[in-house]
Amino acid sequence: MFSANDPGGALAILPAVMALIARGDIVRGIVTGPALGIFLHASVAADDASGYSDDKLAREIQTFKPGVYLAGTSIGNSIDKRILEQLKGTPSVYVIDFWSHYGRRFPEAEADYAHLPTRVCVTDERMRDEMVREGFPPGPLAITGNPHFEHFTEGITRGAEDKQLAIFISQPIRKDVQAEGSLDCGFDEYKVLETIIACLPANMGLSIRLHPREEAGKFNAYLNEQVNIAKEATLEEALSHAGLVIGMFSPVLMQSALAGKPTISYQPDRTGDDPLPTNALGITIAPKDKTELADLLAAYVNGTFPHPASRIETLWPKGATARVVGVIDGLLLD
Secondary structure: OEEOOOHHHHHHHHHHHHHHHHOOOOOOEEEOOHHHHHHHHOOOOOEEOOOOOHHHHHHHHHHHOOOOEEEEOOOOOOHHHHHHHHOOOOOEEEEOOOOOOOHHHOOOOOOOOOOOOOEEEEOOHHHHHHHHHHOOOOOOEEEOOOHHHHHOOOOOOOOOOEEEEEEEEOOOHHHHHHHOHHHOOOOOHHHHHHHHHHHOOOOOEEEEEOOOOOOOOOOHHHOOOOEEEOOOOOHHHHHHHEEEEEEOOOOHHHHHHHOOOOEEEOOOOOOOOOOOHHHHOOOOEOOOOHHHHHHHHHHHHOOOOOOOOOOHHHOOOOOHHHHHHHHHHHHHHO
16 A cells, blocks of 8 residues: 655655556555646546545555555655554655655654654655654664656756746745744745845746645735746656756756756855755755855856856665665565
């Protein structure tokens, strides 16, 4: 059985789910939110559990009787946590998709770590070490990589991009801060967008790509002839159309950098560590303030945007999907 709600979690487990299906395993998906569209787009059947009561969920689990449970993580009381709470004695595997808010991805993890999955697949040593420092027991943590990273550039092209168009990759930071006050990182999407617009060269357009959890009209006050909402059907199409990609700390920035796009990560007045590992390596470029951002945008226009300092492929070895499937198989054999 597999489950997810948020896009990052769904994308992290999708390649593993597809690998299990391809080898003939029987799988059952129970998902909610943006995850549903992600699986259906990949032609992977999944049930929409957005209206499931706890009793209904329990009946579905009992009917299927999963031998192992695979989930992508989400913050909040998401469907994956509700399933995990009901799976007493069933081995479980979670895949973490990004370097932040580890404790909030699991039931009661910050309190006593008593309700963790059997195994937690992490991207790299940095993620494992950060989780251990946060208080996670090291035993369940397995370094596998994120299977989605192996498919980052699929569908992204550069042949027909508009060199005079930048795309802003939004995230619902303000909404998340309001829901979880301690998540405050010192900035939000509104502050960043306002600064980008103020620094945008007159001959450039800006397209805003909304996060799947963002409401359609949230940026209407900023729209004009130069600034609009991205209309492309898929994220890959939107990235393909733009010449320059700007965001905060979304993994989409790593995706665009791997596809060869000039990519800016702007996190003004950030509190805490930078969650985007590619910034420290110079793969994505991180201006410190408004002046540096304006200089970078001008450099892009005049053709002097800095080249990546290293290649993103060096960060994570290939084979993450096979390693996650190997973790699943190991639990089935125990």
